[in-house]
Amino acid sequence: MYTAVILAAGKGTKIWPYNSFRPKCLLPIVNIPLVKHQVDRLKQCGATRIIIAAPTEHPQIARLFAGDRNVEVIPTKDSRGTADTLVRVFPENCHEPVWVLYGDCWVDTADLRRLKGLASPGALITPHRETSRNYIGCTQMDGKLTAILGHSRDKTTHHFLAFTLLPQHLSYFADAPPRFPKVDVGMMVPEETFLEAGLLGLMDAGIPIKAIETKGFALDIDKPWHLLEVNTQLALQQCSELRDNQLLEGASIDPSSKIHGKVRLGKGSSIGRNVIVEGNIWVGDNTQIDAGAFIRGNVVFGDHCEIGYGCYIESGSVVGDRCKVLHGAELSGLLFPNVYLYHYMEIAGVVGENTDLGAGTVCGSLRFDDAGTIQRIKGRAETLQDTGLANACYIGDQCRTGVNAVLLPGVKMGSSSVLGPGVVLYDDLESNKMLLLKQDLVKKDWNPDKYGW
Structure with a gap:
């Protein structure tokens, strides 16, 4: 024994x-x-x-x-x-x-x-x-x-x-x-x-x-970047091991899709209209990839996902169970289960479970000085050799963002927190916090007289 x-x-x-x-x-x-x-x-x-x-x-x-x-x-x-x-x-x-x-x-x-x-x-x-x-x-x-x-x-x-x-x-x-x-x-x-x-x-x-x-x-x-690194490495490895297409019971591929690689589709999963896949993908059960989704490279998808409507997913990404990536959303990184990305957003990093990101949310991943963000763990500064990991954003579980929220490279957002509309997050945000934008408004009278009538 x-x-x-x-x-x-x-x-x-x-x-x-x-x-x-x-x-x-x-x-x-x-x-x-x-x-x-x-x-x-x-x-x-x-x-x-x-x-x-x-x-x-x-x-x-x-x-x-x-x-x-x-x-x-x-x-x-x-x-x-x-x-x-x-x-x-x-x-x-x-x-x-x-x-x-x-x-x-x-x-x-x-x-x-x-x-x-x-x-x-x-x-x-x-x-x-x-x-x-x-x-x-x-x-x-x-x-x-x-x-x-x-x-x-x-x-x-x-x-x-x-x-x-x-x-x-x-x-x-x-x-x-x-x-x-x-x-x-x-x-x-x-x-x-x-x-x-x-x-x-x-x-x-x-x-x-x-x-x-x-x-x-x-x-x-x-540390958070280790979680991103191991998922990226193993997603690439798992997909690279595919030698032939594997379509389980009820899986299907629409003739209009263009697939340049091998596909593993779980039970009831499908690749639908005008999907482009440039690499190998591993797909769980009952996941639908449809409507012009663009998968660039080796990607792993979980069960019961909805992927489509012009979204873009980068090589090495992992999409958790019950996730939605739709309407022009871009993803490079890891999604925990039950994450919603849609309406023209760019997400680079890790997103925790049950997180809903508002339209136009952007994670910055490139600094003007081309350097890596200095990370802080329990107050201690840490310099990473991999700028991609250093500049990724790390969003916790049960988070929400408002319309056009921006997370600058390398920031972390604590679990159960909210980033309000239009907020630019420069530093790590603690768990259980709501960060809102305070702005000054000027109200003036306006009418056709201003145009000479």
Whole structure:
């Protein structure tokens, strides 16, 4: 029996505004919750028992796996950190190595398989995509970990995604200190027990830890732009794997459409009049693409969507279930379920669930200086190398915009907020706020006399 543990009990505050209504592990990755991808991949690798450490305030995880005898969801209330969570949910009377996977990361199946069969502790690591100051990182040599440092000043090269741990070593994680012990001088450390501190205990005891570097696409999904990046990458990948057209029961393609690529159409879905597709598309069930829609490149569509009337959708985009993209709307990015885009708007970035954007709403994505917007996460400035991710707009769940609202490059709009008509949003808007435009009006008399009559 192979047992796996998914650590998904964190609060996910850095990925605001998408942490208001769900834990990070339920974020949609090409229209499937991240944790569902993880469970499916662990099963493909041979895991027969999967334990998910979940936050108590989000019962959606338990509902997602209701009836799956291979999955056990354990709520962890008031956890002191990943080490504490691991100790609480670690299977009792287990005598075999256990896989441990962070619940907010994407790892390819082939890389997960490389942890299988290890008889000693091992860590699946991936090169830093951002500054080492953003991670509890490590160095490695000859396939073994040589150092672990917390948010160091450019002293580490990789960070952690998954582990193979042995039951006899659980005490090292139970004894993890309340603050991470290995940091550069002057660094402030939060009061939290980290799994990596348990690894440090193993290393201090002379127990080697095997280092396995990822070969496929891997990403720690920690911030809003990571969510956009992983969806874009996997949409392109999923569509590129299509080799032939796949039309499920009741699916159809109108002869007037022009398709330059391969199409997968779910049950009851259709491509209608004068649609142009330049790439491969993956379409869910009961989705209608009609009336001159222009799909430029590889795009993934969910179930029960309505796409058409001259809309334009850019390559790498993902459209969630029950979305509408109509009447000249342009999209480049990710839509959560039940988002409405219509009436001549341009959306570039991520739009949260149940969001209705008013006519003419525009997300700016290009600055006059051609630079990337400096992002702020919990008040800390972060510079992104990818200007497309830096300048994308990130709109939360249950938002609304008025007619001709403008979001300048890189801004974030908190969940359950409203941007009034004509407002230009320069800075991030907190959740549960309404921002309205204040204007001065001048009223004058006017009549034909003004024209000389």
